[in-house]
Amino acid sequence: MNDDIRHRVQTDPNITPFQRKVYLALLEVPRGQTISYKELGERIGCRSPQAIGQALRRNPFAPAVSCHRVISSDGSLGGFHGQREGEMIERKRRLLQEERLPEKP
DSSP states (O other): OHHHHHHHHHHOTTSOHHHHHHHHHHTTSOTTOOEEHHHHHHHHTOOOHHHHHHHHHTOTTTTTSOGGGEEOTTSSOOOBTTBSSSHHHHHHHHHHHHHHSOOOO
């Protein structure tokens, strides 16, 4: 499936080249792990964590491109779907917790 989503990201005409770079870099973050907005930006040569956040906010490939894995540099959850508190942040917390659980056979 990872190859399928990678192909979709690479060929989608409705995203910007910047968004494409963000989403492809995010596909490299394994299930159960996180990355900061800053580190994700560094991987693609972007010095603006806010720009990374805006690209993630517009992510048309979620949940296959798992933007919930991106957190703030201080270890806090940061934002999710354009919100910094409330139900969306709780959803991000749940998604991360579920990924960290051992997979069922």
